[in-house]
Amino acid sequence: MAAGAPRIFVSHLAGVPVFDPVGDQVGRVSDLVAMLRVGRRPPRLLGMVVEVLSRRRVFVPMTRITGVESGQVITTGVVNMRRFEQRPTERLVLGELLDRRVTLVESGEEVTVLDIAIQQLPARRDWEIDKVFVRRGKGGALRRKGEALTVEWSAVTGFSLEEHGQGAESLVATFEKLRPADLANALHHLSPKRRAEVAAALDDDRLADVLEELPEDDQVEILGKLKEERAADVLEAMDPDDAADLLNELPEEEKERLLTLMRPDDAADVRRLMSYEERTAGGLMTTEPIxxxxxxxxxxxxxxxxxxxxxxxxxxxxxxxxxxxxxxxxxxxxxxxxxxxxxxxxxxxxxxxxxxxxxxxxxxxxxxxxxxxxxxxxxxxxxxxxxxxxxxxxxxxxxxxxxxxxxxxxxxxxxxxxxxxx
The missing domain is CATH 3.10.580.10 (CBS-domain)
Incomplete structure (x- = not known):
């Protein structure tokens, strides 16, 4: 990009297709990787995490990005297909920085991060985080409480701290258009803490669809962090056969508690499916055909x-x-x-x-x-x-x-x- 290129908000990059120079699609943007720096210097953007067609997540350095415009990302065509592994000094911009509670340096006021802007440095191929879009007050992105404003990175502090109780409304809004299988893949790669926060922010139907696409360990982990009444509601929203499979992974006492909290009709369907051996037609079937x-x-x-x-x-x-x-x-x-x-x-x-x-x-x-x-x-x-x-x-x-x-x-x-x- 040339000097003076416009800044780009990262929420607009989630799921954007990535193409090589001849126009063949390589994959889609899953996240961006940044490295925090000492003091108030803006973080350097290292690259993008791209989900290729096999659903593997690979790292594409920003030096391999030749264009970010018109709803697409263009690469040099040279992509290392080895799996992305996050390093201790790196931060995932979408997964870890959005929805954080940070502090305005000048006033000491706490604000919520709704989005982050990046920009290419003049006459160079390096990229930095440029601005932070925040909202005053305790409301998340979907609650629309308080004034929203865009500030310099140096105007806020608190990104380097571990945050407990971080919201997830902005991240959920960013991933709103993803299919359940793709959102499940994104959720799987978050930390357990962020995974629980995003699950809590999803509505019951959306979370049910995503759980059906996750590995069993992730399903059990997420369900275990929900309040029992919410967990029962999510199980009701799942396909009965998937709900039965998930409940069969739980200890007997917990399984019975959740079945008791479910609506009787839904619980009856699930109990019926659980009575069959797993690798039989009865264990495989759904009870809700036309x-x-x-x-x-x-x-x-x-x-x-x-x-x-x-x-x-x-x-x-x-x-x-x-x-x-x-x-x-x-x-x-x-x-x-x-x-x-x-x-x-x-x-x-x-x-x-x-x-x-x-x-x-x-x-x-x-x-x-x-x-x-x-x-x-x-x-x-x-x-x-x-x-x-x-x-x-x-x-x-x-x-x-x-x-x-x-x-x-x-x-x-x-x-x-x-x-x-x-």
Whole structure:
């Protein structure tokens, strides 16, 4: 960048795509790395943490950055693909500096850091933290309390101190548009302290989605730091099969306490799933597939399929059953695939379209047989039916894949061998 280049606020860089000189995407910005300096000198920006396509986080020095503009970052094309490891003298700008309570040097007043600006030094390739955007009062970024102002780095103090009870509203707002899996990856790389603070700032539904994407150790750690009533609310917001898997990782006494705090209907679903062996169709299934009565129409089915909170696998087909139409249902009649729904008039009854030739899975079907079943019939979801012919739930392909991969597949993805090179 040329001398006099405009300053850039780091919140605008989170998730921004990183390209090489020929226009191929390398990855996305996950964080920025700075080194605090003695006195009130502005910290030097060392580089960016970039999440590449394999979800590995690598370090790209600022000397390899040739452009930061128009919602994208351009590199020289030379990227060391070894895993990023934070050094003791380094600070993650998004993960550690936002939401801190710092002090205005002139007045001694405490303020909250909402954002940080960086700027390239004139006639050089070095970058520094330039300004700090803060808010007066005790409100976080989302509470809108107190006056907001931009000050020089030297005008505040307190960044080098360990802070207890640091908020997370600004960091959460910065990561608002990330998919749950990407936010889970970002959360995993924070310190346990920051991880707990960010989890506390997320709403129940968002935290539930993120927990489903985290390794089991992180799930247990985060759930254990929530108040029990909040933990029960989050478990209710999770898919029942994921909630059952998480509860099975907890001590028996804690598991029962949380189940008692959950809504009876939600707790009943989870208890039912926990009664099956983990690596069986019953242990893999969700209890919330799309269930329709025989007199429902194609229009009714398509309206259910359009529900935004459904996963693509669950939306791929509907299950036609006699009342009651909540699992465990009345007699299971068959499945109607999404493509078939698109081919028939809206007024057509789903009972006339069912595929009854496809044999359902039993709840005790072992994982190898479930896998073969999916492969043989080219399915993304499959019904699970008990001996009496009632639909118990549905197994989706993502749950099958989770159990086919090594138990530590998320950890392997997050913790690949190697150290950061310069």
């Amino acid at each position: 269930v329709l009565r025989p007199d429902a129409t194609v229009a009714d089915a398509l309206a259910r399929v359009r529900q935004q909170d459904l996963s693509p696998a669950l939306a791929a087909q509907v299950y036609v059953c006699r009342p009651p139409d909540e699992t465990p249902t009345g007699k299971y009649l068959g499945t109607v695939h999404f493509q078939r729904l698109l081919r028939d008039p809206p007024f057509t009854l789903v009972s006339s379209l069912v595929d009854s030739d496809l044999p359902p899975l039993g709840p005790d079907t072992p994982l190898p047989a479930v896998t073969s079943y999916f492969a043989a019939y080219n399915l993304v979801a499959a019904p699970v039916v008990d001996e009496s012919g009632s639909l118990l739930g549905a197994v989706t392909v993502d749950d099958v894949l989770d159990h086919l991969l090594p138990d530590d597949w998320r950890e392997t993805e997050f913790h690949e061998e190697g150290v950061r090179g310069g």
